[in-house]
Amino acid sequence: MKRIVLAFVALIVLALPARAEIDIKEITTPGGFEAWLVEEHAIPFVALELRFRGGAALDAPEKRGAVALMTALLEEGAGELDAQRFAEQTEALAASFSFDAHHDAVSVSARFLTENRDEAVALLRAALTEPRFAEDAVARVRSQMLSVLRSDLNNPTQIAHRRFDALAWGNHPYGAPANGTVDTVAALTRRDIRDAHAGALARDRVYISAVGDITADELAVLIDDLLGDLPARGAKLPEPARYRLQGGETVVPFNAPQSVAVFGHEGIPFDHPDFITAYVLNEVFGGAAESRLNREGREKRGLTYGIGTYLSARDHGALVLGQFATASSRMSEAIAVVREEWARIAEDGLSEQELADAKLYLTGAYPLRFDSNAAIADIMVGMQFQGQPADYIATRNDKVNAITLEDINRVARSLFTPEALHFVVVGRTPEQNGQ
Amino acid sequence: MIRVIMLVTAFVLAALPLRAAEISSFTLDNGMDVVVIQDQRAPAVVHMVWYRVGSADEPAGKSGIAHFLEHLMFKGTDVLGPGEFSATVTRNGGSDNAFTSYDYTAYFQRITADRLGLMMEMEANRMRNLEMTESDVATERAVVLEERNQRTDNQPGALFAEQRNAAQYLNHPYGVPVVGWRHEIEALNRDDAFDFYHQYYAPNNAILIVAGDTTTHEVRELADRFYGPIAPNPDLMPRKRPSEPPQLAERRMRFADPRVSQPYVVRSYLAPPRISGAQQEAAALTLLAQVLGGSGATSVLGRKLQFEQQVALHVSASYSGVSLDDTQFGLAIIPAPDVTLADAEDALDAAIDEFMQTGIDPVQFARIKMQQRAAMIYADDNVSGLAHRYGAALTTGLSLADIEAWPDIIDAVTEDDVLAAARQVFDKRRAVTGWLETTAPEHEVSE
Numbered sequence: 001m002k003r004i005v006l007a008f009v010a011l012i013v014l015a016l017p018a019r020a021e022i023d024i025k026e027i028t029t030p031g032g033f034e035a036w037l038v039e040e041h042a043i044p045f046v047a048l049e050l051r052f053r054g055g056a057a058l059d060a061p062e063k064r065g066a067v068a069l070m071t072a073l074l075e076e077g078a079g080e081l082d083a084q085r086f087a088e089q090t091e092a093l094a095a096s097f098s099f100d101a102h103h104d105a106v107s108v109s110a111r112f113l114t115e116n117r118d119e120a121v122a123l124l125r126a127a128l129t130e131p132r133f134a135e136d137a138v139a140r141v142r143s144q145m146l147s148v149l150r151s152d153l154n155n156p157t158q159i160a161h162r163r164f165d166a167l168a169w170g171n172h173p174y175g176a177p178a179n180g181t182v183d184t185v186a187a188l189t190r191r192d193i194r195d196a197h198a199g200a201l202a203r204d205r206v207y208i209s210a211v212g213d214i215t216a217d218e219l220a221v222l223i224d225d226l227l228g229d230l231p232a233r234g235a236k237l238p239e240p241a242r243y244r245l246q247g248g249e250t251v252v253p254f255n256a257p258q259s260v261a262v263f264g265h266e267g268i269p270f271d272h273p274d275f276i277t278a279y280v281l282n283e284v285f286g287g288a289a290e291s292r293l294n295r296e297g298r299e300k301r302g303l304t305y306g307i308g309t310y311l312s313a314r315d316h317g318a319l320v321l322g323q324f325a326t327a328s329s330r331m332s333e334a335i336a337v338v339r340e341e342w343a344r345i346a347e348d349g350l351s352e353q354e355l356a357d358a359k360l361y362l363t364g365a366y367p368l369r370f371d372s373n374a375a376i377a378d379i380m381v382g383m384q385f386q387g388q389p390a391d392y393i394a395t396r397n398d399k400v401n402a403i404t405l406e407d408i409n410r411v412a413r414s415l416f417t418p419e420a421l422h423f424v425v426v427g428r429t430p431e432q433n434g435q
Numbered sequence: 436m437i438r439v440i441m442l443v444t445a446f447v448l449a450a451l452p453l454r455a456a457e458i459s460s461f462t463l464d465n466g467m468d469v470v471v472i473q474d475q476r477a478p479a480v481v482h483m484v485w486y487r488v489g490s491a492d493e494p495a496g497k498s499g500i501a502h503f504l505e506h507l508m509f510k511g512t513d514v515l516g517p518g519e520f521s522a523t524v525t526r527n528g529g530s531d532n533a534f535t536s537y538d539y540t541a542y543f544q545r546i547t548a549d550r551l552g553l554m555m556e557m558e559a560n561r562m563r564n565l566e567m568t569e570s571d572v573a574t575e576r577a578v579v580l581e582e583r584n585q586r587t588d589n590q591p592g593a594l595f596a597e598q599r600n601a602a603q604y605l606n607h608p609y610g611v612p613v614v615g616w617r618h619e620i621e622a623l624n625r626d627d628a629f630d631f632y633h634q635y636y637a638p639n640n641a642i643l644i645v646a647g648d649t650t651t652h653e654v655r656e657l658a659d660r661f662y663g664p665i666a667p668n669p670d671l672m673p674r675k676r677p678s679e680p681p682q683l684a685e686r687r688m689r690f691a692d693p694r695v696s697q698p699y700v701v702r703s704y705l706a707p708p709r710i711s712g713a714q715q716e717a718a719a720l721t722l723l724a725q726v727l728g729g730s731g732a733t734s735v736l737g738r739k740l741q742f743e744q745q746v747a748l749h750v751s752a753s754y755s756g757v758s759l760d761d762t763q764f765g766l767a768i769i770p771a772p773d774v775t776l777a778d779a780e781d782a783l784d785a786a787i788d789e790f791m792q793t794g795i796d797p798v799q800f801a802r803i804k805m806q807q808r809a810a811m812i813y814a815d816d817n818v819s820g821l822a823h824r825y826g827a828a829l830t831t832g833l834s835l836a837d838i839e840a841w842p843d844i845i846d847a848v849t850e851d852d853v854l855a856a857a858r859q860v861f862d863k864r865r866a867v868t869g870w871l872e873t874t875a876p877e878h879e880v881s882e
Binding site: 040041043044045047076083084086088091092093094111113140143144146147150151153154156166255257258262275288289290295298299300301302303304305325326327338357360361362363364365366367368370371372373374 | 522532546573574576582588647674695696731733738741742801802805806808813
């Protein structure tokens with residue numbers, strides 16, 4: 001058995017990873033919108049993704065949560081339809097629309113059947129361009145949002161992230177939750193929501209992708225109809241955020257059996273030439289299930305169910321950020337492990353073998369992402385948002401394979417800064433643990 | 436070598452859409468069932484092995500062993516070192532994981548289509564040749580305890596659900612949490628894991644599901660080569676769990692925790708699952724959940740409690756018939772600010788009573804049917820989801836014929852069927868009602 005297994009492994013390691021063959025059509029509509037399309041006529045529906053740059057970061061300090069509340073209200077009545085009629089019509093068409101606001105963007109994901117595409121698009125058009133923001137709907141959705149915000153205040157993971165963001169970014173919008181705070185959301189007026197709508201959903205900041213049972217000509221007409229009546233220009237984007245946190249530890253007392261740690265420091269922006277190298281580096285360090293941190297924290301010591309790090313590269317500021325949870329009594333041991341690994345990768349970088357394994361994994365896994373209309377639409381809108389060309393898909397694995405050990409270890413030295421590493425720990429204090 | 440018992444290709448139904456994915460199945464001589472779901476849109480496959488064993492099959496006092504064994508399955512075999520299984524998947528650009536439920540335990544990898552043979556070779560190897568040291572067991576037990584901490588003990592809503600579940604079942608092991616009770620997890624050892632493994636991990640207790648860019652022919656050849664030689668376990672017993680006695684008394688509980696910010700009420704009723712050859716009642720209950728709580732703006736409870744009376748921030752109704760034994764029909768209400776849990780529960784009960792009197796709006800019913808039909812089209816976009824659905828159904832007593840018949844059965848349900856099912860299930864003697872509340876923060880949380 002052993003020989004067979006090994007023979008098989010050797011054979012396939014030599015095989016080249018499959019290539020993602022995604023036939024992207026880049027179209028410009030008569031109305032001047034640019035969009036990416038992949039035609040896939042096997043299943044009679046279309047997945048459509050829209051992304052409007054700006055998002056919750058457009059909120060003024062005293063209006064935090066306005067864009068998020070506005071976004072949640074888009075499906076709560078539009079044009080001639082109140083919230084209930086709008087939902088009835090959407091359900092009757094078996095279409096689905098989801099609206100989401102985060103710091104850098106408002107995202108719209110839609111899927112609709114070929115057989116009633118025009119009716120579905122008319123509904124979505126009404127939601128985007130003629131939302132009602134009726135008083136009763138505002139009150140109802142605001143209450144729901146406040147309930148979630150209050151629960152977040154009692155959730156150790158949420159508390160940890162909020163505290164880290166606040167310490168890292170201060171008064172910049174990144175320092176506050178995209179959903180705002182109990183105080184700011186409670187004070188938002190209907191006028192604030194209308195302003196947020198006018199500022200966030202505009203033609204100058206929209207990225208569009210579609211995958212499914214539709215031709216380029218049909219899509220062009222659809223987009224012009226869907227978005228043509230949005231305002232030409234939206235609100236001014238915020239200034240870059242200044243990272244203001246020093247190395248150290250911040251403890252937030254919270255009485256629960258398990259403590260949560262969020263840790264990290266300033267990261268690397270997406271448009272930096274070393275970003276993809278940093279991405280590969282982080283996969284080895286804390287990104288993948290087989291990462292160094294999981295090996296040290298979970299596999300060897302059983303400290304945690306899982307530990308991970310990721311590169312948070314947002315429009316106005318970047319972080320290397322990680323998170324884990326462990327029994328309160330083992331938190332200091334776990335922090336020591338992370339600090340040690342942080343220092344080790346900064347000093348010694350990766351081994352030849354780790355880099356080779358990461359390349360095999362990442363180049364093999366990449367084509368697997370493109371496995372559904374919804375996934376491809378989401379990837380394509382993300383690429384446009386990040387400024388990547390459509391042929392990036394064909395060249396991405398070559399870029400990964402071109403990374404040398406020297407490159408990645410140079411990036412390791414600059415990206416990982418042990419003395420800047422800060423932990424926010426939410427959990428029992430040593431006294432509460434009886435230590 | 437391989438007996439073909441069934442070949443289901445794409446089917447056409449008058450009111451239902453054509454299924455794009457092509458599905459076939461066969462059984463190996465050693466009793467291992469195989470299902471192939473073909474979808475050539477991406478050069479990837481999902482390879483899954485589902486065992487017909489879950490936490491509800493555990494010996495008394497060993498709660499969590501099914502899930503603990505699932506973790507230990509990654510520790511190594513006679514030819515694979517600790518962690519080598521996942522490391523090999525990863526080096527080949529794939530990802531792998533596993534999950535345990537009451538009725539099944541499943542292992543899966545998502546990987547480039549040309550690595551399917553390697554996945555089968557490794558998965559077949561660990562079906563019978565698992566190895567682990569005492570030290571592996573001790574470390575992994577600590578991981579599982581942290582998993583329980585993270586998912587249950589640190590989440591008051593999850594602790595509340597665990598208590599309600601325990602109250603729902605008087606005798607059946609569905610009342611025991613899948614992850615296990617903490618004090619029993621702490622005592623699980625290597626022998627417990629091996630006993631469970633040797634009894635249940637065998638080809639005649641397993642279902643192989645391959646979904647994605649493959650063919651029936653390829654799967655048949657590879658499955659025969661890698662899984663075919665494994666001997667079945669002749670001592671496998673039919674799955675028979677302790678069953679529920681008649682439930683004669685309503686159960687009520689109040690769970691208080693200082694970490695709760697938003698109180699709510701949950702009611703669950705014991706309800707029948709989808710039964711092979713007799714899925715009509717489960718189909719009616721599936722639609723009942725949609726009618727009552729499918730969407731806030733259009734469902735019976737959403738309209739009444741969120742929009743009309745404005746006593747709720749959120750309401751829901753839930754039911755999943757994919758279960759080997761009796762499952763639950765759930766109702767939940769999150770009250771609006773200044774509405775007490777007592778008033779919220781009363782309003783919920785009054786809305787249900789009114790619904791039983793007035794019946795179902797035929798326009799709403801037609802919309803729900805339309806969504807159910809369209810769900811088949813959208814489901815074809817997610818081949819992993821399809822594979823999951825087949826695995827869960829086949830390990831909970833349903834056949835391929837039952838799975839294929841389900842959309843038709845749903846489509847044939849009438850308003851009267853839904854009301855009849857509601858009358859059957861809404862019996863408070865078989866219900867648990869729980870209130871989740873907050874307490875003053877100085878109260879010590881038990882560990």
